[in-house]
Amino acid sequence: MTDSTGIRRAGPLTYRGGAIPETTTDQRLLDRRGPADWVHTDPWRVLRIQSEFVEGFGLLSEVGHSVSVFGSARVKPESPKYTLGETIGSRLAEVGYTVITGGGPGVMEAANKGAQLAGGTSIGLGIELPFEQALNDYIDVGVTFRYFFVRKTMFVKYSQAFVVLPGGFGTLDELFEAITLVQTGKVTRFPVVLVGSDFWGGLVDWIHATLREEGVISPEDPDLIRLTDDPDEVVDIIHKAHVDLVRRKFEQNRVAETAKDVEEAKEAAES
Ligand SMILES: C/C(=C\CNc1ncnc2c1ncn2[C@@H]1O[C@H](COP(=O)(O)O)[C@@H](O)[C@H]1O)CO
Numbered sequence: 001m002t003d004s005t006g007i008r009r010a011g012p013l014t015y016r017g018g019a020i021p022e023t024t025t026d027q028r029l030l031d032r033r034g035p036a037d038w039v040h041t042d043p044w045r046v047l048r049i050q051s052e053f054v055e056g057f058g059l060l061s062e063v064g065h066s067v068s069v070f071g072s073a074r075v076k077p078e079s080p081k082y083t084l085g086e087t088i089g090s091r092l093a094e095v096g097y098t099v100i101t102g103g104g105p106g107v108m109e110a111a112n113k114g115a116q117l118a119g120g121t122s123i124g125l126g127i128e129l130p131f132e133q134a135l136n137d138y139i140d141v142g143v144t145f146r147y148f149f150v151r152k153t154m155f156v157k158y159s160q161a162f163v164v165l166p167g168g169f170g171t172l173d174e175l176f177e178a179i180t181l182v183q184t185g186k187v188t189r190f191p192v193v194l195v196g197s198d199f200w201g202g203l204v205d206w207i208h209a210t211l212r213e214e215g216v217i218s219p220e221d222p223d224l225i226r227l228t229d230d231p232d233e234v235v236d237i238i239h240k241a242h243v244d245l246v247r248r249k250f251e252q253n254r255v256a257e258t259a260k261d262v263e264e265a266k267e268a269a270e271s
Contacts, residue, residue, distance in 0.1 A: 052150040060158040066098040070174045071107025071165030085110030093120020103135040112138035161238040166199040191241045
């Protein structure tokens, strides 16, 4: 509304004369007409990406200690790999870990099912795909992301460990992202456990015999991955790493406290 002196105020802005817009901000906000190309522009995408981070952080920041389980979307419920996923989901839940998966079918569903039936918390971080797909039926808390990289941040940020069952490209992508983050020191806290020596043995051998021998990774890098067939050992590895972490944090706090005490004693002596 333009006032009696010919001035239009819009929030913090003041307009006069020819600069006065023909419509108000509210009118433009509520007007659905006009081209909609801007919803496909990068600045708009940035806002959508931000909102995915906000959703994800909001949803996951209050879940307890969690483990992400990865593996093939194509494994059928009759497969021993499905049973393995279910057993691992259930063992993790029994010792108090929330189980996080990609929310899809196959191994993801198996791990969610195991966790849920064992009375644990079962989370699915789904991904929007070109074909229609709902989150699996064994998820207590779920969210579907548009962007793979936002979803990956959630897996890493809210997990204590990655457990990787047999899978294809998607699983390999998740596995190698995790190892790279650990190798480069971007995350320090979690073990990466491969389950299924028949399936993963060849890859682990190749990592030793080719990557390590050719010098494209450090001699100690293969140790970033643990390989087992035993669900109990999976839990054991994760539990030991967790205990280690708590111990290290305790030690760091104690060192910091001691340094603070020494500083305070010095200051008191000097005053
Ligand atoms: C191919 C089929 C379904 C795909 N649905 C998926 N839903 C959720 N997450 C998925 C899906 N496909 C891949 N992922 C992610 O990658 C990993 C599995 O990929 P792989 O290539 O099957 O190994 C998995 O951990 C997910 O995070 C058919 O029904």
